[in-house]
Amino acid sequence: MDRITFPGTLDSLDGIRQLVKAQAQQAGLEKKPTYQLLLAIDEIATNIITHGYEAAGTEGPLDVLMELTDGQLCVTLEDEAAAFDPLKHQMPTEEFFALPLEERPIGGMGIHLTVNGVDEFRYEYAGNRNRNIFIVKTGAADAPA
Amino acid sequence: MDRITFPGTLDSLDGIRQLVKAQAQQAGLEKKPTYQLLLAIDEIATNIITHGYEAAGTEGPLDVLMELTDGQLCVTLEDEAAAFDPLKHQMPTEEFFALPLEERPIGGMGIHLTVNGVDEFRYEYAGNRNRNIFIVKTGAADAPA
Amino acid sequence: MSLHIKAQVKKVAFITLEGEVDSLSAREFQKEIERLAVEGPDELVLLVEKLEFISSAGLRVLIFAKQKMGTHLAVYIVKAPESVVETLEKTGLHHSFNIVDHYV
Amino acid sequence: MSLHIKAQVKKVAFITLEGEVDSLSAREFQKEIERLAVEGPDELVLLVEKLEFISSAGLRVLIFAKQKMGTHLAVYIVKAPESVVETLEKTGLHHSFNIVDHYV
Ligand SMILES: Nc1ncnc2c1ncn2[C@@H]1O[C@H](COP(=O)(O)OP(=O)(O)O)[C@@H](O)[C@H]1O
Ligand SMILES: Nc1ncnc2c1ncn2[C@@H]1O[C@H](COP(=O)(O)OP(=O)(O)O)[C@@H](O)[C@H]1O
Numbered sequence: 001m002d003r004i005t006f007p008g009t010l011d012s013l014d015g016i017r018q019l020v021k022a023q024a025q026q027a028g029l030e031k032k033p034t035y036q037l038l039l040a041i042d043e044i045a046t047n048i049i050t051h052g053y054e055a056a057g058t059e060g061p062l063d064v065l066m067e068l069t070d071g072q073l074c075v076t077l078e079d080e081a082a083a084f085d086p087l088k089h090q091m092p093t094e095e096f097f098a099l100p101l102e103e104r105p106i107g108g109m110g111i112h113l114t115v116n117g118v119d120e121f122r123y124e125y126a127g128n129r130n131r132n133i134f135i136v137k138t139g140a141a142d143a144p145a
Numbered sequence: 146m147d148r149i150t151f152p153g154t155l156d157s158l159d160g161i162r163q164l165v166k167a168q169a170q171q172a173g174l175e176k177k178p179t180y181q182l183l184l185a186i187d188e189i190a191t192n193i194i195t196h197g198y199e200a201a202g203t204e205g206p207l208d209v210l211m212e213l214t215d216g217q218l219c220v221t222l223e224d225e226a227a228a229f230d231p232l233k234h235q236m237p238t239e240e241f242f243a244l245p246l247e248e249r250p251i252g253g254m255g256i257h258l259t260v261n262g263v264d265e266f267r268y269e270y271a272g273n274r275n276r277n278i279f280i281v282k283t284g285a286a287d288a289p290a
Numbered sequence: 291m292s293l294h295i296k297a298q299v300k301k302v303a304f305i306t307l308e309g310e311v312d313s314l315s316a317r318e319f320q321k322e323i324e325r326l327a328v329e330g331p332d333e334l335v336l337l338v339e340k341l342e343f344i345s346s347a348g349l350r351v352l353i354f355a356k357q358k359m360g361t362h363l364a365v366y367i368v369k370a371p372e373s374v375v376e377t378l379e380k381t382g383l384h385h386s387f388n389i390v391d392h393y394v
Numbered sequence: 395m396s397l398h399i400k401a402q403v404k405k406v407a408f409i410t411l412e413g414e415v416d417s418l419s420a421r422e423f424q425k426e427i428e429r430l431a432v433e434g435p436d437e438l439v440l441l442v443e444k445l446e447f448i449s450s451a452g453l454r455v456l457i458f459a460k461q462k463m464g465t466h467l468a469v470y471i472v473k474a475p476e477s478v479v480e481t482l483e484k485t486g487l488h489h490s491f492n493i494v495d496h497y498v
Binding site for chain 3: 396397398399400401402403404405406407408409410411412413414415419422423426429430433435439441472496497498
């Protein structure tokens with residue numbers, strides 16, 4: 001499994017998208033799930049950079065790991081910011097999204113889009129690192145039988 | 146041939162259009178030539194009212210005569226304003242219409258649209274009356290053979 | 291791939307014409323143009339989907355609009371019925387007005 | 395049949411977005427919104443036919459635009475690609491913005 005290290009800053013987002021996009025294309029992932037995957041990764045990467053590093057006044061790496069196995073593409077983001085499990089965060093409800101804009105907090109869309117954008121989203125904390133894991137079914141087996 | 150007399154004022158235009166339109170529909174004239182005929186009549190009727198009567202400070206009638214014969218509809222406008230033959234008026238050239246708007250006189254479109262809107266346009270002066278005659282082919286014979 | 295942004299604010303005059311413009315009703319049309327011209331719009335958008343008739347008196351108001359609001363003024367004639375387009379073409383006005391299905 | 399005329403002048407802010415809006419480029423987008431808001435537009439028209447990506451950071455700018463220019467401000471999102479529409483729907487923003495093929 002390749003590991004590519006980006007600086008944990010917002011100008012890494014573009015490169016991360018390009019990297020994952022290339023891999024998704026190679027995996028034969030369709031346009032729509034590819035877009036949703038890129039969006040999910042962008043949301044979590046943004047949170048790591050802004051809420052994880054920047055808000056704490058720290059800096060650190062953002063690693064991208066990708067693995068293509070039979071029928072699925074697995075992308076992992078690793079960072080060294082304080083532990084944060086997005087799945088433990090109170091998700092906005094249906095009612096929240098139906099609120100008129102004036103009555104609605106401006107944020108809170110990122111984790112919602114992440115969880116709804118991939119087939120599986122997992123969080124782990126290991127070796128002082130957050131591991132945000134995105135899994136999408138590619139529909140095609142990696143190697144023809 | 147029916148003769149319907151309207152006052153030679155601009156508020157007669159609507160009624161004249163409705164009258165001719167009903168006749169054209171009865172004649173089975175298609176939508177497009179009907180529109181062109183109404184336009185031609187509107188242009189000449191406007192000229193009679195504004196350039197014929199109003200500009201001379203006079204008033205007078207505007208008669209509409211309609212005749213449906215084998216394969217053609219003939220509409221005649223009769224008025225008692227000073228004699229004016231639209232066909233003798235200098236028609237705008239192709240170059241005129243290609244001029245940028247700044248360099249182009251604002252009027253002069255009415256007679257052009259008239260002549261180009263019907264199959265035949267004729268002018269006669271008889272009995273102290275202008276007779277503007279519009280002829281369109283209806284395509285269908287009046288009575289089936 | 292980066293982001294390209296183009297931004298501008300325009301004053302747009304919208305006029306919807308429904309029904310028939312002849313030499314009589316052209317006067318109302320002209321009054322509206324005069325009223326709007328005061329506000330100095332950058333563009334004029336005429337919504338004419340339901341314009342059933344327009345004579346040269348109406349076309350004169352169109353020409354008047356350009357002269358009043360500035361000949362550089364972009365005028366869009368949106369959803370003109372076929373017969374109206376034909377009249378604009380016969381009088382060469384399609385060179386000076388944008389005859390379109392949609393403004394934007 | 396008479397003539398019905400409806401006329402009005404509107405200040406319309408047009409923004410064309412081409413490429414990708416992520417948390418970084420969303421700042422440029424926000425700056426443009428701030429710049430245009432000063433002019434007090436009546437409507438905001440976003441031309442996004444070539445918008446290839448927009449994250450929630452971009453959506454926040456959309457919400458910010460309404461808050462800045464007034465929540466009554468009509469916002470038109472014109473020619474949004476399918477994925478962009480999907481994101482707007484997932485976040486309930488399709489209730490607050492007009493997602494259309496054409497502005498007028
Ligand atoms: N990596 C992180 N570290 C700390 N807090 C986080 C992290 N990611 C998300 N959060 C918290 O969760 C909230 C919701 O995140 P999200 O749904 O992405 O919306 P937004 O970032 O737009 O507020 C954030 O406002 C933040 O308080
Ligand atoms: N019935 C009429 N009596 C006198 N003059 C006329 C009459 N009809 C047309 N004219 C003259 O012919 C000119 C061209 O007419 P027309 O092509 O309809 O354009 P417009 O009326 O817009 O100027 C008019 O400007 C007017 O001087």
